[in-house]
Amino acid sequence: MGSKLSRxxxxxxxxxxxxxxxGKRLVHLVNGRRLAGIIVETEAYxxxxxxxxxxxGGRVTPRTHAMYLNGGHSYVYRIYxxxxxxxxxxxxxxxxxxxxxxxxxxxxxxxxxHMQLLRPVKSLTDLASGPAKLCQAMGIDIECNTLDLLDxxxxxxxxxxxxxxxxxxxxxxxxxxxxxxxKWPLRFYWQGNPHISKP
DNA sequence: GTGTGGATTATCT
DNA sequence: GATAATCCACACC
Numbered sequence: 232m233g234s235k236l237s238r239x240x241x242x243x244x245x246x247x248x249x250x251x252x253x254g255k256r257l258v259h260l261v262n263g264r265r266l267a268g269i270i271v272e273t274e275a276y277x278x279x280x281x282x283x284x285x286x287x288g289g290r291v292t293p294r295t296h297a298m299y300l301n302g303g304h305s306y307v308y309r310i311y312x313x314x315x316x317x318x319x320x321x322x323x324x325x326x327x328x329x330x331x332x333x334x335x336x337x338x339x340x341x342x343x344x345h346m347q348l349l350r351p352v353k354s355l356t357d358l359a360s361g362p363a364k365l366c367q368a369m370g371i372d373i374e375c376n377t378l379d380l381l382d383x384x385x386x387x388x389x390x391x392x393x394x395x396x397x398x399x400x401x402x403x404x405x406x407x408x409x410x411x412x413x414k415w416p417l418r419f420y421w422q423g424n425p426h427i428s429k430p
Numbered sequence: 431g432t433g434t435g436g437a438t439t440a441t442c443t
Numbered sequence: 444g445a446t447a448a449t450c451c452a453c454a455c456c
Contacts (some may be wrong), residue, residue, distance in 0.1 A: 311450080
């Protein structure tokens with residue numbers, strides 16, 4: 232077990248948080264079961280000046296409410312009518328930014344068995360290798376929106392130290408509508424890890 | 431009130 | 444590679 236990440240960690244600039252989250256452990260306690268995985272892929276969403284971000288242009292809508300919370304809260308939203316994406320809110324209430332958690336690597340043990348119950352798959356590399364897959368495997372539902380990751384059954388803790396030259400920055404996925412921002416290198420992943428969403 | 435489309439995935443060909 | 448699934452947030456009237 233590692234130490235839980237602090238409020239100060241989440242209040243750093245969003246790009247740094249996205250990069251530093253690689254190698255950390257996401258943990259969720261559900262019905263007495265512990266679900267967990269090492270974060271291997273993230274994306275930064277930079278608020279009101281980022282055309283790919285839900286708060287672009289300073290939008291304040293019911294959905295984006297969570298991003299206006301203090302750093303260290305969760306932002307969970309529904310997409311394509313059937314899936315969910317889990318984000319970590321960063322910075323302060325003055326800066327509605329967040330990091331999308333796109334993939335985690337399950338660790339051998341009881342947590343892995345629990346995740347396979349929630350999301351049965353043939354291959355382990357299909358268990359949590361995508362933002363919506365990870366929500367299924369980790370038991371994250373829409374009720375997990377706006378949770379405080381420092382005071383709930385959902386949190387992130389220190390786990391592994393990844394060599395910085397193993398962390399790759401590339402353009403984000405699925406935001407072709409975002410103009411020049413689609414090229415911004417705000418997707419981070421652990422090079423060579425088989426559990427990332429798009430090898 | 432209505433129309434459009436998405437920070438995705440599974441399942442085809 | 445192409446497409447269906449499935450619905451609500453959002454923009455606009």
